[in-house]
Amino acid sequence: MIELPQMTEISGKKEAQERVDRIHAFRRELDQLAREKVLLLSAEERARVDAHLDATLAELAARFDVDISDSQKQFSLAMRIASALGGLALCAAVFLFFFRYWGLLGTSVQVGILVAIPILALIATELVSRKEKTFYYTSLLAIIAFVSFVMNLSVLGSIFNMAPSPAAFLAWGLFALFLAYGYRLKLQLAAALVCLVIYGAALIILAAGGSWDAIMDRPESLLIGGLALLAAAFVLPHSRHTGFPIVYRFFGLAFVLLALLILANEGQMTFLPLAKKTVQGIYQIGGFVAAAAATWMGVRKRYPESMNLGAAFFAIYLFNRLFVWWWDWMPKYVFFLIIGGIALALLAIFRKIRIKAVRADAPLTEEAA
Amino acid sequence: MKRSWLILAILLVLVTNAIALVGVWRNRAGAPVETIELTERELPLQSMGQDNSGVGLLLAWTRTPIRNQETEFTRAQLEGIGFDFRIPAETPGKDVSLLPRAAFAVLEYDGKAYQQWAERWSAEALAKKQESPNPGSQAPRGMYDSDDPQTTSRLFPIDIGNNLMELRSRYPDQSKYLIVSAVIRARIEGPAGAPPRCTGYVQQILPFYINVPLPYSRILAQLKPQAGKAPRYSVILSYGHNLEPWVTSIRLH
Numbered sequence: 001m002i003e004l005p006q007m008t009e010i011s012g013k014k015e016a017q018e019r020v021d022r023i024h025a026f027r028r029e030l031d032q033l034a035r036e037k038v039l040l041l042s043a044e045e046r047a048r049v050d051a052h053l054d055a056t057l058a059e060l061a062a063r064f065d066v067d068i069s070d071s072q073k074q075f076s077l078a079m080r081i082a083s084a085l086g087g088l089a090l091c092a093a094v095f096l097f098f099f100r101y102w103g104l105l106g107t108s109v110q111v112g113i114l115v116a117i118p119i120l121a122l123i124a125t126e127l128v129s130r131k132e133k134t135f136y137y138t139s140l141l142a143i144i145a146f147v148s149f150v151m152n153l154s155v156l157g158s159i160f161n162m163a164p165s166p167a168a169f170l171a172w173g174l175f176a177l178f179l180a181y182g183y184r185l186k187l188q189l190a191a192a193l194v195c196l197v198i199y200g201a202a203l204i205i206l207a208a209g210g211s212w213d214a215i216m217d218r219p220e221s222l223l224i225g226g227l228a229l230l231a232a233a234f235v236l237p238h239s240r241h242t243g244f245p246i247v248y249r250f251f252g253l254a255f256v257l258l259a260l261l262i263l264a265n266e267g268q269m270t271f272l273p274l275a276k277k278t279v280q281g282i283y284q285i286g287g288f289v290a291a292a293a294a295t296w297m298g299v300r301k302r303y304p305e306s307m308n309l310g311a312a313f314f315a316i317y318l319f320n321r322l323f324v325w326w327w328d329w330m331p332k333y334v335f336f337l338i339i340g341g342i343a344l345a346l347l348a349i350f351r352k353i354r355i356k357a358v359r360a361d362a363p364l365t366e367e368a369a
Numbered sequence: 370m371k372r373s374w375l376i377l378a379i380l381l382v383l384v385t386n387a388i389a390l391v392g393v394w395r396n397r398a399g400a401p402v403e404t405i406e407l408t409e410r411e412l413p414l415q416s417m418g419q420d421n422s423g424v425g426l427l428l429a430w431t432r433t434p435i436r437n438q439e440t441e442f443t444r445a446q447l448e449g450i451g452f453d454f455r456i457p458a459e460t461p462g463k464d465v466s467l468l469p470r471a472a473f474a475v476l477e478y479d480g481k482a483y484q485q486w487a488e489r490w491s492a493e494a495l496a497k498k499q500e501s502p503n504p505g506s507q508a509p510r511g512m513y514d515s516d517d518p519q520t521t522s523r524l525f526p527i528d529i530g531n532n533l534m535e536l537r538s539r540y541p542d543q544s545k546y547l548i549v550s551a552v553i554r555a556r557i558e559g560p561a562g563a564p565p566r567c568t569g570y571v572q573q574i575l576p577f578y579i580n581v582p583l584p585y586s587r588i589l590a591q592l593k594p595q596a597g598k599a600p601r602y603s604v605i606l607s608y609g610h611n612l613e614p615w616v617t618s619i620r621l622h
Contacts, residue, residue: 096420100420100421100422101422102421102422103424103583103586103590105583106582106583107583111386111390115383115386118382119383122378122379123375125375145378149382152386153385156389156390157389157576159580159582160393160580160613160615161576161578161580161613162389162392162393162576162611162613163550163611163613164575164576174381175381175382178375178381179374179378182374182378208468209451209468209470210468210469210470210471211468211469211471211552214468217469266466267464268465269466275457275464276460
């Protein structure tokens, strides 16, 4: 039995998968070095290394059900997609079955069913999670549980003709958060964050004296929620949920950048006691700065979601401004020519950033050179 | 660890439902706060589709003045629920966005507002008919397009306020006035420098969907939604302390 002291340090499937990927890369590099006659291991040494790596892969696969080949990775991706689609399809089936016979049931039976379905789905999620390492079925059942709870409160409100309340978003957000942290599910975390940001935005609108559902009348209410998510990504400890900060960052940035985009064009939709043009100017500059900062942070900290989102919004802000300034008076071919030129300039800038990032990734190579 | 999250999630489901049901109980406890009889014109059937066996009604009110650039409420009424129309002199109205506000709205049923609207509609329709080069070739159409005084809802918003008791004391006749929760939207119109023109209207009535439970749903289950025809049923709606309605009687005409 080969001793694997590192295994105890691996806390989750993500780390296990990263180690599998490192082992594959190491083997490919070892082969390359042998072909280039830089590092030649004896047959005995190579066999020992291979045996150790094979044993490590086998144990990782047994403990974490990680993908130890490219084809397995493809299958895993397909299974994740199937799991999400299956969950949604089953939810649709539950909904439609429910509504098909809805009118034939008395009110108390309707309420009983509405309360029972999310609880049963939760129990099923727990039972299935105990038996599987991959969490495909757990994820599917968790989707059903969440959608059932959304249906529960929505339909209960309809049965008793209640006015919609933002508190429902708090309940849905907490429910999805419990599922996300209980079973390490990113999709549920995403649903939780969206619900909680909507709830927070509704509270801000209420505090301003508005009707809570007028969130889109004041996008700053979403901007504040987005900033809170970004802060949470850095402040909250995620040692047990290593894949979660990326979800916080993605949705935090998405809310912030989207709100800035709306306010840059619709300056009258603001809480600020300033003229429309002034507000638009502030948010136009803010949008460019935020998008550039997100890209820079993505490059520096190696956050791909931050880099991609920042770069995409930077381009959107830029084209949006150019369209507003020039479209009406400029010949269309000149407009598109300038857009094409700017795209090429952006390409050159991103290329430079990429080269810098590559250099930062390989300090040893530079030192050797 | 997982078990504690599971227990929290189950507790959340139970507590949330309990809070909602206590709210329902409180709404319906004691005598109804308002009771009004309305017809299919004010409570048309909601189209549910083949896959839904439920029966629901929509509370319909007539939102006429907007198309004619008029306002349902005066500036004083709108300021009374908290709208602030003070803007810098050089600001055009379109550059100001006011947050819609939650308030109570008084809907008058088959009253003066409806009569006035019907008379104006008829006068407008007649004028259009006379202006037409071939008057007999088309049906007279008023300024309100598809609305017709003979079939449209006779519920008209006539007042708004933040104080429910005050509105009740001003409109005590429950057979004629229905007080509901509503969302009011207001605008400032007019160019920069000109005196601002403040308009406002009922954007939404809450709730506007009314579920019809058993046994009443059996009465309506055989009917299909229709528009522009004589009403086929009357419904008695009761409103509770939270201004949430429920059906207490349905009769076919």
